[in-house]
Structure formats: structure tokens, C-alpha cells
Amino acid sequence: MLGNHKLGACLPTFGSCADRYCLTGYGRGGKTIEEMLDLAAQVEGLDGLELVSNWHVNDDNIDYMKRLFTEKNLEVCMIVPDLWTQEKWGRGSLASTDPKIRKEAVQEVKRSMDWAQEIGCKYVDVWPGQDGYDYPFQADFQDAWKWLRDGIAECSGHNKNVKLLVEYKLKEPRTHCFINSAAKTILLLQGLSNVGALLDIGHSMAAGENIAEAAALLSDYSMLDYLHLNDNYRLWDDDMMFASVNIPEALELVYWIRRLNYGGWLTLDIFPYREDKLPAARNCFAWLETMFEAVEKTGLERINSIIQTADATQSSKLVREMLTT
């Protein structure tokens, strides 16, 4: 029922998730990359994993990683350049006020693109999470925009075999990230080639967006390239299990995935801090399957006809029927 979608996961799904209070993590997950892959390989239907450069992939281990993934029969669905795990990125990467840091950031993205190509991965995910500010009077928005744009332009031209995606987020780790909405991502990328967007459900919700609407907007600009699945309570990127809190909106997104003919990866980006990893991942995919089946059974046409009425009582009744019958 999940059609021809490939299912992926970020590594924290299987790792020992830490937060600022419990820096060694809450246990229960794999500590090494090998342990995390072992866990991942046990999730039925999982096709691939994301890797973060520097942490998981680098010049020294690229061959080994390639072999490891082949052995486990898993793909690398994404390489995420490390622009956020080291002290040096603290005040920004592509949009740092320090030209040396900006240059290093560009290098990291380019190297990630090359590693991606080598390992057979089609995308890198630029998440400029450190590019923002925390306080009033701390950022020159015009400089930052220009630097982000220039950096991405330079990177996107580096390797045409790997597409550069930008992942937006309203906040965290900064109280304000520059690239914070679907619309702003589109503006940033307009006119560039070999670029697109990564829509993370939780980032979108915490930015005040309706996720299905964000997906439709990105799709209309041909920038809906990749999806991160998770959930939260709207105010923070809690990275919870998919559909564990917001069911109607998750269901609406699944309908739009079908309607927009999105054919890309469906990748978990969850932090199951205190949960056992295998049931956590399986639970997300079970919800996903339930929702794809509900949309299939109800039919795009019928759903669409109800949407056209703009009548909320029919909408809410539709959700009830899709879930319970």
C-alpha cells in the first residue's frame, strides 16, 4: 500500500538519543554505527538510512561504510553535511560572519556531495540549523541571506549527480533560524538549479505551517524532493513518533502525498529518547501503512470531492470514517 515509496530513517532512530540534560543519552539504542545498522536491518520494509558527514561518513571510512551498507542490504538515502555538531559552527556555517567558516561550510557540503555520489546516494541535505541568531540586534539579515544564497549556489553547481536539498526549521538550536518556512526556502532557491527542499513534518508544524499545505506549495514550485516523518505538540521539534499526536493532519498529508504524486523517500526523523528502537520505528511505519490504506480505500476522488465543499463537518466526518471503517 505504500506504493513505490522507499522507507528510510535517520540514525538517531536507532541510536542513544541525548539531550542537553542527559548528554550520554538515554541508552536503549545502538552506540556504534554497526549496532545502529544491526537494529535498522531488523525493521521490515526499511530501505535506507541517512548519514551525517564527519560523524558517520568521512574520507577515512567511506569504503568501509559502503561495504557495511551493502552487507546489510540498505541504501544510504541521504548524506547530511555536518554544519551543526561542532563548536566551530556555533555562530553559523554558510552564513557565519567569519568568511573562513563560510568557506569551510561550503567545503563540507561539497565533500558530502562527493561522498554521496561515491556511496550511491542522490541527495545531500543542507540543514543550516546554526545559521540564525538568538537575540535582537545579533544578525544582519541581508548579509545572511546573501551568504546563504551564495553558498548554496556554489555548492549546487559542484556535482550534478547529487541534488542539494535545503531543510528549513523555525528554531533550535538557534532561537531563530534564517531559513524557517517552505515559502522562504523557495525564495532562497529560486533561479538555482540542482536544488530542492526537504520537508520535515515536525519543522513545518512547529513553524506554524499546515504540513499538507507546505507540501503542496513546495510541489507547485517543483521543490518537494524529500520528506521527514515525525510528530510533535506544535511548539517544538519534539521528534516524536509519526502520527502519535496529530492524526488528522498526518492523514491529510498522506492524501496530498498521493495527490501530488510525490514519489520520494518517506524517512523517519524521530528521537525515541526513552523508547526501544525497533518497536518505535515499526510503530511509525504501521501508522503510515494504516493511513495509506485509508486513503486508498476511500479514494482520491471522494476525498477531493469533500475538500471541494469547504464544509468542515464533512471533513471531520471523513477523518472518522477513514480511520474507523
Next chain:
Amino acid sequence: MLGNHKLGACLPTFGSCADRYCLTGYGRGGKTIEEMLDLAAQVEGLDGLELVSNWHVNDDNIDYMKRLFTEKNLEVCMIVPDLWTQEKWGRGSLASTDPKIRKEAVQEVKRSMDWAQEIGCKYVDVWPGQDGYDYPFQADFQDAWKWLRDGIAECSGHNKNVKLLVEYKLKEPRTHCFINSAAKTILLLQGLSNVGALLDIGHSMAAGENIAEAAALLSDYSMLDYLHLNDNYRLWDDDMMFASVNIPEALELVYWIRRLNYGGWLTLDIFPYREDKLPAARNCFAWLETMFEAVEKTGLERINSIIQTADATQSSKLVREMLTT
């Protein structure tokens, strides 16, 4: 399946809901009290309606209202003293800095209690929505607390046949209301007799509470007397249809309603601004029935045993099973 609960509704459920932009309302509802009752009487299973004093019930029409409700075979499940629809309450009612206004507020509550007795209604709902403040340096929190406490003490002793309930809300119409959480309501009422709390789902969620937790806390202090059903997007009292947005938490509340042996009214407090009133009300009750059935079918014991594991993957799986099987 709804057991021995009585089902109620506030009048805006069937009225011409207005907001600050469209002051004449969005149509579709009844304009007169008679029209609203006509609509209400068409909702299968509905047992009663709430009335607001001054607006809907007063010395002049109390006999007529009694007759009207008898004719329609409906109860008055609540009388809400008008402490918020008139200019004079703008800067507070029971906690106004003006002693004359405080006295008028107490009078309005007392008169509402008497009307309630006369019309066979067991409760009045004191919603001190105007008692709060909008700006820093605008309120003396200690005075306000004392005035609220004194006013409620005086009213609660007025008529022992009618119980005085307090309905808390974080904000709106003030940016800060004094009585804004379940715990604060308990503190306010401690030591008084003939008092209790009204838990409005939407107020609770917009106050950052988990609604089931608020219900359990109020119940532990013997103050869970009455429930308002609706839904919202967590940040504002949107007064949407029950379970239209937040399904897992609504389901959790229904479980706790059963577990806590709450036996009171289940009353809609929705503002279906743009919706036809009958399907809106019916949709809420259909969701409610679906959830009561799901709890019944699954069994309190099984649900409780999963809660005891404190294991979120089992919790999320439970929600999926309860809804879809």
C-alpha cells in the same frame, strides 16, 4: 455506550456565531432563542442546553423559558451568570477594582443561582473571563485573588440547591485571566463548600495542560463536576468540533472519564462559525460515541496495564488499535 451521561450544548452551538471582525455573525444558526431551541431539539440524544443570564434568562422571561424547555423536552443543564457580555464588566467583575462592580457581579451570580433553582438546573458556571489584565503593571494580583475568593465564598453560600462551578481559562477576552489552570482553581476553592470546577477541554489545552491529567487532578480534589467538549490547535480557544484535531488526547480523556467514574454532563462548547449547526453537533457526538465504544471494547483493565508500562510505543500502538479495529 455513553452510559448514563447526559449530553448538553452551549447555545452558540446553534447560534449565529460572531467574532470581532464579523459582528453580526456568520449566519447559518438560529437568531432567536426559539430558533436555537428548535435546532437543538433536532439533535438526537441531546438532553439539555446552557443559558447565559441577562442574554437568555432573566426575571422577565424565566417562566417563559421554563415552558419553552419543557415543550422541547430539554433541560437547562447550566446557567452562566453574565459577567462578560457588557461594557461594565470590561475591567473585571468579581475582581474589579471598583467595589460597586464587584457587588453587582455577586448579585448577578446569586440571581443566576435562584433562576437555576427555579428552572430545575443544578449548576451555575462562574466564568471570570474579564477578571484578569492585559498589560504588565495593570493588576494587583493579591487584591484580585482576595476579591475572587471573597466573591465566590459569598455566592456559594447563597443557595445550597445550586452548586457554584468555576470555569478556568488562560486568556481571552483578557490576555491574562487570573483563574487560568485546574490547580489554581483548586487553590481558589479550597475550604469552600458548595463549589466545584468546570473543565473546558479547549481552555485546558490552551493553558498547556493535558486534559486527562487536569481531569484526574480535579477529581482527586473532588472538584470534577462538569465538562465542556470542544477542540483547538493548542494555542487559542478555537472552540472547534470535539476530536477534530487532537484525537489521542480526546481518547485519553474518555478513558479517564470512565476510570474516574465521572458521571456528569458532557456538554458541547463549540463555535461552529461557518458550519451548519446540526451536522456540527452531530459530528461531535458521533466522535464521542466512537471513543466511548473504543474504550468499552478495549477495556479499562487492558488500557490501564499499558499505561503502567510507561512505554510510549505501546501507548501509540494502543491508540491505533482502539481507533481502527
Next chain:
Amino acid sequence: MLGNHKLGACLPTFGSCADRYCLTGYGRGGKTIEEMLDLAAQVEGLDGLELVSNWHVNDDNIDYMKRLFTEKNLEVCMIVPDLWTQEKWGRGSLASTDPKIRKEAVQEVKRSMDWAQEIGCKYVDVWPGQDGYDYPFQADFQDAWKWLRDGIAECSGHNKNVKLLVEYKLKEPRTHCFINSAAKTILLLQGLSNVGALLDIGHSMAAGENIAEAAALLSDYSMLDYLHLNDNYRLWDDDMMFASVNIPEALELVYWIRRLNYGGWLTLDIFPYREDKLPAARNCFAWLETMFEAVEKTGLERINSIIQTADATQSSKLVREMLTT
């Protein structure tokens, strides 16, 4: 110190502000247009007022209004087409699913442009507040986007003497408005001529934006045409007095107004529900003057040099110095 900025106000600044609970308003303001103008004329420095079509200006009274404003020595700084005060707009105006309503909305905007020209006003403010949705599965985002775009395109070409501005807002009166951020407004308007944006501080903050950053972005796309001043607690469009809550961000905005060479109107959009109107308006302008003076005294260059450090302790210290010395 306010340089060559003209100071304006929306009429609720001087009116009897109502909300959904107190539909007749909290008194204290003018009831008629004449009374509101009388109040406005007493605010030193005020240059103009905004009018809403249908409510305040229409074919029947345009000549009278012209005369009235001339008498009071006030300009009409904006005409806002009424796309939101009537039942018929409840489910949308320019993006209604009903083609008849869409057509009426276009007509209302066009007529407003003509009234604007006649009364010597350079702008109309299209605020598509009813164009959105409240529930999941209630909107076809692609249709809506197209209709909004088509409607605005048609209107903007109607009268080249009057510029069509779009005012975005995240929510209210709908739980989701389609045009909800600065970036989305830019996307919507790209390629059209005779259009721009209206940045309302409160809308921007409640949308999760930093207001100064929104101003800079709009300015970079040559769409920063008009400003609405007010304040709120970030989660709702409380329409409070300017700088009454968020001082550092208001100050940062004033700095950017200067830096971006914004030369347009500075117009109050406040709802002083419970306040006397004259001191409320005066208090806003006094804060504004304080902040313009602080920026002037400190100097753009010095402020800019601190921003360039990206060092938050210097930023916070700067705010303290600007305010207190």
C-alpha cells in the same frame, strides 16, 4: 525625530472595540465615524486614518467623507476593501470556492481602488483574512493559491494610481489563513506590478517571524510598502499598544526602518478595548519617538558595528544603553 514619516491609525484605535463576547464593544470610543475623527484630530502628529470599505466608505458617502477629512485636516492613508465583515465572506473572498463570491471580492477591491483614488489615497490593503480554512481536509491549497493570485492580478491592473498591498496573517478569523508570512506574500506577488506588502508587526510576530527580519526580506524584494504598529504576546494578534510588551524587537525594527530607508506610513493598528483612546494612541507614538531618538542618538553605524560582531552580550548591552542613557 520621526523624520519624514507620516503617522496614521486604523479606526478601531478610536472606536468602540468589540470581541466575540462583548459584541457591543467596551465603550470608551467613538461610535460614529464623526466621533472617531473628532478623537483622531486630537492626537498631536497624527496625519491620517485608514477606512474600511462598506463600513466607512462607499458610493453614497464618498463625497461626504472627503469633506470630513479635509475639515479635520486628516488624510485617508489606506482604504481596506471589506472582504471580511460580512456573512457572505465567511468561507473566503478572493479564494472562495464559489466563483460568484470570488467575483464580488474582486469587484470590492476594484471599487476600493477607485474610492482611494477619488479621496487621494495611494493604497488599498487587501487582507484576505477569511481566505483560509479551519480544519484538516477543508481546503484545496492549489486552487486557493491560483484564485488568490488571479484575483490580485486582476485587481492590481485595474487602477495604476492606487497600489494594491497584501497584508498577511497566520490566523484569525480562520485557524489557518493562506497568506501567512512575508515570504509567502512575496511568492504570491512575484511577477505582478503595482503590488506590494503591508507588514503588520503583530501578524508577523504571531507568525513566528522576527519583525525586523520580515521587514528586511520584504525590502529586499521591493515590497515593504506600509507598516502597521502594535504589539502582542507572540501567540495571537492581541493588537496591543506598540512596544508595550516587546521592547527590544520594536527597537530593532526602528533601527531597520532607518537602515532600509523605509519612508512610508507608520500606522497604528491597535484595539484598545478597555482603554481611553487618546492616551492609548499618544502612548504608542511616545514609544515610537523614544525609539527613533534612541536610534538617532546611538547612530546607525555604531549599531551596525555591534550587529556585525554577532555577539549577543553586546547586543543586549546595546539595548540597555539605547533605552536608559
Next chain:
Amino acid sequence: MLGNHKLGACLPTFGSCADRYCLTGYGRGGKTIEEMLDLAAQVEGLDGLELVSNWHVNDDNIDYMKRLFTEKNLEVCMIVPDLWTQEKWGRGSLASTDPKIRKEAVQEVKRSMDWAQEIGCKYVDVWPGQDGYDYPFQADFQDAWKWLRDGIAECSGHNKNVKLLVEYKLKEPRTHCFINSAAKTILLLQGLSNVGALLDIGHSMAAGENIAEAAALLSDYSMLDYLHLNDNYRLWDDDMMFASVNIPEALELVYWIRRLNYGGWLTLDIFPYREDKLPAARNCFAWLETMFEAVEKTGLERINSIIQTADATQSSKLVREMLTT
């Protein structure tokens, strides 16, 4: 001007603050306890530091720590029992469903009380941050409440020379913490002796409270024992510098500190992730001093007389005058 208040700080103020993305921290701070104390000793006016048990103080180093603080001429103003930095507390401490964990938590608090006595510190701060839940159907609220109450009761009786304070927080590290508001803290502690509350500004704001109102409520129940100073954007515990975002509410709090005759510690709980530590701490105290001076200069009586008017325009004008003249 800070009267007889002692000024304190939590250790992250001088440490290498980490978050879930940058687990080694953003540098700039002390890495060892000795380095952090060295930094602290350079902040003029700082009287003491908080320590976390297990991390900073334990049976092995208590004598050494005592000596270290004496050398630096600093007090230990608080010992915080470690109920949150280790994997074992992940699903709760005092309210864990595992009786063995609950017992260990009680032991940790008791031991912390003894260390506190030994080192001459009057308080321990029980912050039950891991006691909560993340998902619906994951917690038995009644059990949790009982366990928390029992645990605190047992601990508070352990050592009468050290007072047990409870620090509430709405969320983080759990999406829902059980003890989440001032009012709930009071309910939890009612009837116990040797207990009180710790009011953290940021926790209070992120819980939707007005901080001054929370202080007044706690004071009325004789539970306002200790204050944590910081700031945030209302939706998350950003642990920013005091008064860097919300100036009017910080000023209102300072007024209430004076009016309530709060005489306890004023302790920074900030995470200056990317900032140099000394200027960050100094900037907070400079803001604090500015505000104490403003209150002193204006006078409690005059401030109080404006509050009594309940007139917001006077309130906002007062803030402007207090800051700028």
C-alpha cells in the same frame, strides 16, 4: 541598590553549554569545576554558585569542594540532587513506575541534603524534570502524584537544617512534566513542612504564567523561597540572559520582589551557549541593577497607585518612564 539580595549563578553560566546537536558544547566556557569557579570569581558581586550532585558534588569530593569555595570566597547557594543527568532517570525519578528507582531518587535527595548541610548551604532544589510523560496513554497521573508527594514528604523530613524546594517546569526534557505550574507546586506541597518553591522565570513564562503573578501567588502561600533569573521567547526554556527579551515583565517582577519583601537569592540560570561567560553574567546583573534602581527611584507607592488604576495606558507609560528617565 540590589539591597540585601545575594547574587548567585548555576554552573552552566560559566560552562561549556551543550545541546542535543552539539554534545561537546560550544566551547568558550570552563570545562572543569575549577575553571568554572575561576570564571565565577571574576564576576563582581557574585556571592554563590549552585552545584548538581553526582556531577559536581559527591561523597568523594565534598571536602575538596568546601575548600575550593572557601578559597574563591564563594558560597554554595544550592545543591541540586541529580535526578535527571543519567540514563536511569529517563522514565522518571521520584515518580518512576519502578519502586527501586523511586527509592534511589529519595536517597539522592537525602544525600544532597546532607552534603548541603556539610557545605553550609540552606537549600536543595528538587527539579523533577524527568517525572512526566511524552505521549498520551503513557502516564497514570494519580500514581505519579502520590509518588511525588510521598517522596517529597519523606525527603523533607530527613534533615531539618536544609529546606527542600521544588522547581516546576511545563516541559523539557519530557514533553509534559507533572509539576508544571506555581499553583500545582503549592498543591503538591500543602501540609508538608520544611518545603518551598523555586521560581524559575523562564519556566514560569514558558508555562504561560506571568512571572510576577506566580511570585505573588507563591508568596501568599509562604512558598517563594528562591528565584532563577533568565529569559526566553515564551514557548521554550531558552535560558537566555535576563531581560534580554521581555523587559516590562522583568521590571514588573523586580517591583514585586520589593513589594513582597522577597529577601532570598537572585540566581542566574542561563545557558550562554555561544557567548563569552563573563560579559554574559555581567550583562544580566547590569540589567538587574538597572531595574532595581528604576523601582527605587520611582517608588513602590507611585507604582502601586498606577497599578490600582487598572489603566493600561498608564502602565505602559510607567514602564517607559522607569526605563528612560
